[in-house]
Structure formats: C-alpha cells, structure tokens
Amino acid sequence: MSFALQGSLLDLAEESSFGAVGDGLERTVLTDGAWVDVRRGWLRGADPLLEALLRDVPWHAERRRMYDSVVDVPRLTKFYAADEALPHPLLVEARERLSDHYEPELGERFATAGLCCYRDGRDSVAWHGDRVGRSREEDTMVAILSLGSPRPLLLRPRDGGATALRLPLGHGDLVVMGGSCQRTWDHAIPKTTQAVGPRVSVQLRVLGVR
Numbered sequence: 351m352s353f354a355l356q357g358s359l360l361d362l363a364e365e366s367s368f369g370a371v372g373d374g375l376e377r378t379v380l381t382d383g384a385w386v387d388v389r390r391g392w393l394r395g396a397d398p399l400l401e402a403l404l405r406d407v408p409w410h411a412e413r414r415r416m417y418d419s420v421v422d423v424p425r426l427t428k429f430y431a432a433d434e435a436l437p438h439p440l441l442v443e444a445r446e447r448l449s450d451h452y453e454p455e456l457g458e459r460f461a462t463a464g465l466c467c468y469r470d471g472r473d474s475v476a477w478h479g480d481r482v483g484r485s486r487e488e489d490t491m492v493a494i495l496s497l498g499s500p501r502p503l504l505l506r507p508r509d510g511g512a513t514a515l516r517l518p519l520g521h522g523d524l525v526v527m528g529g530s531c532q533r534t535w536d537h538a539i540p541k542t543t544q545a546v547g548p549r550v551s552v553q554l555r556v557l558g559v560r
C-alpha cells in the first residue's frame with residue numbers, strides 16, 4: 351500500500367527510541383472508576399515505524415452487516431494474537447515496556463496487538479467500548495500507540511453523566527484507557543473534513559479482551 355507521507359509533519363532526523371513510560375505520564379480520573387493516562391512523545395523518531403507498518407502489514411478492508419446492508423468498515427485493520435509474530439521489533443519493545451510499567455497495577459501483561467490504519471479524514475471508528483470478552487465485566491487496560499497524522503480520541507460516559515473528553519493524539523503519543531473505562535465509557539475517532547494524512551494506531555490488550 352502506498353501513502354503520501356508529509357515529511358514536514360514527522361521527525362525524520364531522530365533515531366527511533368522509547369522514553370520511559372512514566373516520564374511525564376498524566377492520569378485523568380474519569381467517573382465510575384475509569385481513568386485515562388496520556389504520555390506524549392513516548393516514541394521519538396517514529397517515522398520509520400509508521401512507514402514500515404503502512405508498507406508491511408497485511409491490512410484488511412472489512413465489510414460488515416449493518417441492519418439491512420453491508421458496509422465498508424471505514425479503516426483498515428489487522429489483529430495479532432498473542433502467539434503471532436508482530437510486524438516490527440519496536441512493537442515487541444512497546445508491549446514489553448508497557449507490561450513492565452503497568453503489570454503491578456494491571457496484574458498481567460499485555461498480549462495482543464490490534465492495528466488500525468486511518469487512510470485519511472474519512473476513516474474513523476464509531477462510538478464503542480472494547481467490551482468483547484473479560485472487559486465486559488472486569489476492569490482492564492487498553493494501551494494505544496498513535497503514529498502519523500494527529501487525530502483526536504473522544505471519550506464519553508455511557509450514562510451521559512459527565513462531560514466528554516477530547517484527547518488530541520499525535521505521532522508517537524501513548525494513551526492508556528484503564529479501570530472500568532471499557533465498560534462505563536465509550537470512545538471514538540471521528541471523521542474530519544480537514545486534510546489529514548494516514549494515521550496508524552496500535553492497541554495493546556491483555557488476553558481475552560477485544
């Protein structure tokens with residue numbers, strides 16, 4: 351797959367390297383036992399990773415039944431189960447670093463990787479929680495490494511009680527949704543009419559959560 355990447359957006363000069371997860375990590379406590387951590391600029395020099403993922407991942411264009419019709423899912427996806435080889439060594443490193451940082455609080459290690467590619471502003475993900483599996487009943491964490499064009503992640507409580515949150519996610523940023531967030535809050539990446547280039551998100555989850 352070929353995408354026009356705008357070098358100006360990105361940090362071409364730097365070596366790829368992760369900072370410590372805990373450096374400048376900011377937690378926002380939400381309602382009902384949900385929280386969200388943001389760690390800006392976690393991966394420095396993220397261009398080669400973005401380019402490699404756009405090029406090498408066997409992206410799927412899915413179609414899903416919606417009511418009476420079948421519609422295109424407005425993004426490309428690829429899921430890596432825990433025992434599948436990840437498409438880039440930096441993703442293995444990301445999973446290790448996140449597991450090392452969060453295991454004391456999470457009680458387990460991150461296992462699977464879901465990748466999404468938003469080709470342009472028409473691609474999106476509608477309001478949802480990651481509620482397939484244990485996350486339907488249990489607290490968990492979903493960690494997302496964002497690469498490429500900045501897009502906002504929106505969060506809103508399912509019961510409508512608290513105000514929604516808009517988290518701009520840029521190239522190399524990390525966001526972690528934790529506690530009851532998948533059960534009690536929904537999240538979305540809205541479409542935009544602005545000219546945006548491709549964005550890839552890497553979602554790391556524990557076993558048995560989708």
Ligand SMILES: O=C(O)CCC(=O)C(=O)O
Nearest residue numbers: 466475480494539551553
């Ligand atoms: O792309 C993102 O940052 C979010 C993706 C997402 O919510 C999902 O795939 O469940």
Ligand SMILES: [Fe+2]
Nearest residue numbers: 478479480537
């Ligand atoms: Fe999600």
